[in-house]
Amino acid sequence: MNTRTSFLAQLVGLYCVILSLAILVRGDVILTAIEALVHDPSALLVVALVGLVGGLAMVLGHNVWSGGVLPVVVTLIGWWLLIKSALGLFLPAATMLALFETSRASKLYLFSSVVTLLLGVYLLYASVSYARRDREGG
Numbered sequence: 001m002n003t004r005t006s007f008l009a010q011l012v013g014l015y016c017v018i019l020s021l022a023i024l025v026r027g028d029v030i031l032t033a034i035e036a037l038v039h040d041p042s043a044l045l046v047v048a049l050v051g052l053v054g055g056l057a058m059v060l061g062h063n064v065w066s067g068g069v070l071p072v073v074v075t076l077i078g079w080w081l082l083i084k085s086a087l088g089l090f091l092p093a094a095t096m097l098a099l100f101e102t103s104r105a106s107k108l109y110l111f112s113s114v115v116t117l118l119l120g121v122y123l124l125y126a127s128v129s130y131a132r133r134d135r136e137g138g
Contacts, residue, residue, distance in 0.1 A: 009127035016120025023113040048088030055082025070126045
């Protein structure tokens, strides 16, 4: 397996696990911080720009559509980050606020956190499994 795929899978996997556990454990504090963020257009711009750089880096450095499930999943995450961040630059602040309020009211953020946790666990497991298989020559 490509070492870049393994690195990105571990990086994104750890990020997903840590973030989702933080939201599941301290959701009230994190939601309060996010609510303050969506009320500040300057902060939203900075978050979108940072996400855009991350998405561009992943897409330019890892645009792999073959070689198994893990490389494709890592590529899809890069594209998702790029598209989501680009939309953040173009969507009005009122739309971002409405999306946040809908997520909070419907508790969709809890479902999203569980899905993110499962994605992170998969990325970590798959990257370690593939690395072990590569070391054993299989």
